[in-house]
Amino acid sequence: MTALASHLAAFLREHLPHERMASPHTCATYAYSFQLLVCFAACRLNVKPCQLEIEQLDAPLVLAFLKHIESERHNSARTRNARLAAVNSFFRFLEYRLPSCLDQSRRIHAIPMKKTDEALIGYLTREEMQALINAPDPRTKFGIRDRAMLHLAFAAGLRVSELISLRLDHLDGLACSSIHVMGKGRRERVLPLWKDTARALRAWLAIRPRDGCPELFPNAAGRAMTRSGFEHILAKHVATAAQVQPSIAKKRVTPHVLRHSCAMHTLQATRDVRKVSLWLGHASLQSTEIYLRADPTEKLEALTAIAPLSLQRGRFQAPDKLIAMLKAVGGSKNYAE
Structure with missing residues (x-):
C-alpha cells in the first residue's frame, strides 16, 4: 500500500x-x-x-x-x-x-467524459460595450483605473487571468501603443492597442502610485488585483451601465463576456476567423469556431449565395361541403364503391 x-x-x-x-x-x-x-x-x-x-x-x-x-x-x-x-x-x-x-x-x-450542451456564447453589442466603458467616473482615481481596465480587457480580448497579471514592463513604453501578454499554456503574444485604449492607460499611469506591486492594476490596498476583485468591479459598473442601456440588465456579464465581445466584433469587422484566433491567442482554430456559430452574418451570406428551390404553382380547390360532412359523420372509415 x-x-x-x-x-x-x-x-x-x-x-x-x-x-x-x-x-x-x-x-x-x-x-x-x-x-x-x-x-x-x-x-x-x-x-x-x-x-x-x-x-x-x-x-x-x-x-x-x-x-x-x-x-x-x-x-x-x-x-x-x-x-x-x-x-x-x-x-x-x-x-x-x-x-x-x-x-x-x-x-x-476508461471513465468517460460526460457530453455537455454547447450553448451559444453571450456578448455585448457596441452600444452596450460603450455604456459599460463610460460607466466608471473619470473624476476619481479608481474610476480612471476601472475605465482603463475595462477598455483594455475588451480591446485586447484578455482573459481575466491575463488582465490582472499584466505588469508595467508589459507595456511598450509610455506611449502604450502595444502590450505583451503571457497567455494560456505559456503562449505569448504582442497586441497593438487602439488610440482610445492607449489614452485611457496613459491617464491611469499618470496617477498610478509609483511604489507598491509591479502589476499594472493594483487594488485599493495597493496589492495585485484578484479575479474576484475584478468581478466585483465589473458587476458594479454593469449595474451603472444598465441605467443608460437597459438591455445589459438582461444579460449575464462576466469578465469572459468582455473577451467574447472583442472576438465577435473582430469577426464581424474582419470576416476572418484566423485573425480572431490570432488576436485571442487560441491554440487552434477549433477553439474559435464557437464565434462562427453565434454570428448570424456568415449564415446570411450562405443563405443569399444559394438559390432556393422553386415550388410548382398549383390551383387550390376547396373540398366539397357535402362530402366533408359525410366523412365527418362516418369517421375515418373509407368504403369502397
Whole structure:
C-alpha cells in the first residue's frame, strides 16, 4: 500500500508548476478538485485524509465521487468533467513513478467524459460595450483605473487571468501603443492597442502610485488585483451601465463576456476567423469556431449565395361541403364503391 499524500504533494507542487508549466490558476483548480476528492474518500472510507492510500482511489470510488458532486453538490457536467480531468492527470503522473498502479490507472482513464450542451456564447453589442466603458467616473482615481481596465480587457480580448497579471514592463513604453501578454499554456503574444485604449492607460499611469506591486492594476490596498476583485468591479459598473442601456440588465456579464465581445466584433469587422484566433491567442482554430456559430452574418451570406428551390404553382380547390360532412359523420372509415 502506498501513501497518497507524498505523491499528491509532488504532483501539485513540482510536476504541475515546474514540469508542466501550468498557471497558478490551473494549480489552484487542481488542488481544489483533490480537496473535494480526498474529503469524499476519507468520509466514505472512515479514515483521516492523511491516511489515505493510492490503492483506495480506485475506479468505483472515483465514479461515486463524480456522482456525488453532480447529485449532492449540484455541479454541472462541465465541472464534473474538469474534476475527472484532474484525476486523470494525476494518475498519468503516477504511471511513471509507481508502475504498480498501471492497471488501476487504466481503469480510471476508461471513465468517460460526460457530453455537455454547447450553448451559444453571450456578448455585448457596441452600444452596450460603450455604456459599460463610460460607466466608471473619470473624476476619481479608481474610476480612471476601472475605465482603463475595462477598455483594455475588451480591446485586447484578455482573459481575466491575463488582465490582472499584466505588469508595467508589459507595456511598450509610455506611449502604450502595444502590450505583451503571457497567455494560456505559456503562449505569448504582442497586441497593438487602439488610440482610445492607449489614452485611457496613459491617464491611469499618470496617477498610478509609483511604489507598491509591479502589476499594472493594483487594488485599493495597493496589492495585485484578484479575479474576484475584478468581478466585483465589473458587476458594479454593469449595474451603472444598465441605467443608460437597459438591455445589459438582461444579460449575464462576466469578465469572459468582455473577451467574447472583442472576438465577435473582430469577426464581424474582419470576416476572418484566423485573425480572431490570432488576436485571442487560441491554440487552434477549433477553439474559435464557437464565434462562427453565434454570428448570424456568415449564415446570411450562405443563405443569399444559394438559390432556393422553386415550388410548382398549383390551383387550390376547396373540398366539397357535402362530402366533408359525410366523412365527418362516418369517421375515418373509407368504403369502397
